[in-house]
Amino acid sequence: MMSKGTINILQLYPREMNIYGDWGNVLVLKQRLVWHGYDANILEHNADGEFPADVDLIVGGGGQDSGQIVIQQDLQLIAPHLRALAKDGMPMLIICGLYQLFGNYFKTHDGTVIPGIGVLDLETHGGTERLIGNVVASSDEFGDVHGYENHSGQTFLGPGLRPLAVVSKGEGNNSKENHEGARHLNIVASYLHGSLLPKNPAIADFLLEKAVTRKYGSFEPGDVDDSLAELARQHAGSRPR
Amino acid sequence: MLSVLVGKAVRAASRLRGGGSALPGLVVERIDPGFMGRALTGLQHGVVVVSGTNGKTTTTKMVVELLQGQGLTVFTNRTGSNFTRGVAAALLGDVDWRGRLKADIAVLELDEAHAVHFVQLVPPTHCLLLNVLRDQLDRFGEIDKTTRLLAQIAAKTTGTVVLNREDPRVASIASTVTDAAVTYFGLDESLRSTFPSDDDLRGSASVAPPSSLPADVVLESVDGNSASFLIDGTASRVELRLRGVYNIFNAAAALTMARTVLGVDARPAALLESLAAVEPAFGRGESLVVDGNPLELVLVKNPSGFRLGLKSFDPEGCATMIAINDNYADGRDMSWLWDVDFDSLAAAGVDMVSGVRAYDMALRLKYEDVRTAAVNTDTTAALASFIRAAQGRPKRIFCTYTAMLGIRRDLSRITDVKVVS
Ligand SMILES: [Zn+2]
Numbered sequence: 001m002m003s004k005g006t007i008n009i010l011q012l013y014p015r016e017m018n019i020y021g022d023w024g025n026v027l028v029l030k031q032r033l034v035w036h037g038y039d040a041n042i043l044e045h046n047a048d049g050e051f052p053a054d055v056d057l058i059v060g061g062g063g064q065d066s067g068q069i070v071i072q073q074d075l076q077l078i079a080p081h082l083r084a085l086a087k088d089g090m091p092m093l094i095i096c097g098l099y100q101l102f103g104n105y106f107k108t109h110d111g112t113v114i115p116g117i118g119v120l121d122l123e124t125h126g127g128t129e130r131l132i133g134n135v136v137a138s139s140d141e142f143g144d145v146h147g148y149e150n151h152s153g154q155t156f157l158g159p160g161l162r163p164l165a166v167v168s169k170g171e172g173n174n175s176k177e178n179h180e181g182a183r184h185l186n187i188v189a190s191y192l193h194g195s196l197l198p199k200n201p202a203i204a205d206f207l208l209e210k211a212v213t214r215k216y217g218s219f220e221p222g223d224v225d226d227s228l229a230e231l232a233r234q235h236a237g238s239r240p241r
Numbered sequence: 242m243l244s245v246l247v248g249k250a251v252r253a254a255s256r257l258r259g260g261g262s263a264l265p266g267l268v269v270e271r272i273d274p275g276f277m278g279r280a281l282t283g284l285q286h287g288v289v290v291v292s293g294t295n296g297k298t299t300t301t302k303m304v305v306e307l308l309q310g311q312g313l314t315v316f317t318n319r320t321g322s323n324f325t326r327g328v329a330a331a332l333l334g335d336v337d338w339r340g341r342l343k344a345d346i347a348v349l350e351l352d353e354a355h356a357v358h359f360v361q362l363v364p365p366t367h368c369l370l371l372n373v374l375r376d377q378l379d380r381f382g383e384i385d386k387t388t389r390l391l392a393q394i395a396a397k398t399t400g401t402v403v404l405n406r407e408d409p410r411v412a413s414i415a416s417t418v419t420d421a422a423v424t425y426f427g428l429d430e431s432l433r434s435t436f437p438s439d440d441d442l443r444g445s446a447s448v449a450p451p452s453s454l455p456a457d458v459v460l461e462s463v464d465g466n467s468a469s470f471l472i473d474g475t476a477s478r479v480e481l482r483l484r485g486v487y488n489i490f491n492a493a494a495a496l497t498m499a500r501t502v503l504g505v506d507a508r509p510a511a512l513l514e515s516l517a518a519v520e521p522a523f524g525r526g527e528s529l530v531v532d533g534n535p536l537e538l539v540l541v542k543n544p545s546g547f548r549l550g551l552k553s554f555d556p557e558g559c560a561t562m563i564a565i566n567d568n569y570a571d572g573r574d575m576s577w578l579w580d581v582d583f584d585s586l587a588a589a590g591v592d593m594v595s596g597v598r599a600y601d602m603a604l605r606l607k608y609e610d611v612r613t614a615a616v617n618t619d620t621t622a623a624l625a626s627f628i629r630a631a632q633g634r635p636k637r638i639f640c641t642y643t644a645m646l647g648i649r650r651d652l653s654r655i656t657d658v659k660v661v662s
Binding site: 133 | 605
């Protein structure tokens with residue numbers, strides 16, 4: 001079958017910010033593109049590297065505290081470019097550690113302020129308690145969202161930003177409100193690992209639709225069988241926290 | 242020593258009930274907190290603590306058998322009791338009524354977090370730190386935290402700290418050791434790409450440069466079950482009963498520890514002879530026989546363990562089953578399945594996927610274009626139909642810890658399964 005086009009997926013800092021299954025998100029985007037009849041190209045941006053010119057979709061993951069420090073300087077260098085791309089409708093999936101750094105700042109427990117890049121109007125405060133466990137949340141856009149959280153940062157959204165979903169099991173952004181993640185422009189940001197996309201194909205297809213439409217004007221989805229994902233969601237939803 | 246008698250009585254009673262091994266340990270810890278320290282101090286060759294993410298059980302077993310082969314009486318804790326209370330419970334079975342242990346040395350497998358607690362009570366003379374990999378992040382938070390736990394074990398060690406020079410996090414612990422000596426085990430450069438650290442997993446960044454640290458024992462090459470070790474500059478080839486390249490690397494760790502304990506008294510030929518005779522530990526590449534064909538159980542609990550397990554066993558001609566549970570002992574999070582490369586199963590496919598999270602596993606395989614013949618979350622039913630469908634072929638089951646317990650129980654009804662007390 002003839003390819004309907006090629007989408008370039010950029011993974012941000014795959015070495016430092018790729019903990020706990022973040023690769024699964026990239027793999028899902030790549031495979032679903034193929035199933036929808038498109039070709040996929042996977043690119044990387046690493047600290048001190050050249051930011052690729054031809055990018056259609058950006059994926060960022062989580063990392064250890066030490067990884068966040070390693071990429072800090074480079075992230076500030078590419079920040080103006082990321083802000084411009086976001087405004088221009090670039091679809092982005094931003095998880096956990098990079099989710100925090102895409103905000104305005106991260107204030108650690110001892111009071112140190114790590115500047116973010118302000119793509120998302122949110123702030124994060126380091127906490128003493130780690131929020132760990134299965135999460136189920138519901139979103140008007142994507143239905144139920146299933147994932148697994150593991151973070152000590154407490155994230156609070158600014159007034160202009162809406163949460164990705166409302167939590168029914170687990171904590172989400174912080175232990176005070178029942179919000180999980182953030183939605184802004186074509187950006188989906190979340191604390192959830194799992195990986196997020198395999199069990200939430202609606203989010204994957206949202207990102208793909210935005211990427212393909214932005215590049216080719218329209219998206220013609222293929223026939224993708226998500227019955228295994230549906231069963232995996234049902235079982236995940238029935239498990240203890 | 243009333244506490245010893247009470248402890249022994251509780252131990253006998255809980256054995257009669259066929260119950261938990263930790264209860265007597267709990268009782269003796271409560272009524273006599275100094276019991277463990279007293280029993281373990283004064284052993285002629287001291288106390289060895291083995292810790293790290295992967296391979297503790299098999300490595301501990303190897304160290305024990307290497308030392309026994311040199312004529313030492315060794316006290317050790319058994320599989321499934323790698324926490325302080327489990328050590329206390331095991332001690333109760335072996336001490337005399339005055340609480341004295343008749344052994345030359347204790348070799349103890351301890352989980353990272355429990356080891357930290359243990360070394361506060363009993364500073365070890367030696368410790369062997371194997372690796373720090375992503376595992377149980379739902380308990381430890383992040384792997385840098387796990388490294389700090391291992392560093393605390395090293396800090397309490399009075400004699401020698403034995404480190405894996407190929408694991409950057411473990412090797413970095415050397416710089417924090419002030420009182421003890423440091424010795425390394427390692428890999429020949431040609432094997433380093435076989436053991437990627439979690440940092441080498443993704444991304445184009447190159448594997449860390451070869452280490453210039455001197456190693457006491459180096460694993461030079463592996464060919465099936467035959468391995469060559471470079472010891473003190475002399476290469477020796479050994480035919481092992483252990484399977485799996487990860488077990489064979491841990492043999493270098495065990496040899497280093499045995500040589501460290503014994504010093505000039507070590508008899509090299511006898512060490513290699515003991516090593517060749519070591520049988521796999523419970524569920525760690527254990528080989529059973531079903532319908533006249535071998536069935537292998539491979540315990541998988543984290544990405545690097547699963548990757549090495551897949552790399553160690555050729556799938557060709559073999560029927561494969563995977564069973565993934567997410568009980569507390571397995572870890573609740575399924576993210577780790579996405580950090581394992583399942584490419585090697587693409588040609589042969591997977592015959593059965595089971596476990597509580599069978600559908601997460603099947604979904605993972607689907608995204609890797611690996612064909613799955615059947616999925617059944619009921620492990621007992623899945624095992625039966627897997628064995629039926631794979632009649633006449635060798636079989637292999639990759640399973641998480643609690644899935645393995647169930648599968649062993651079911652298998653014991655149809656074949657000989659070693660009972661582990
Ligand atoms: Zn995270």
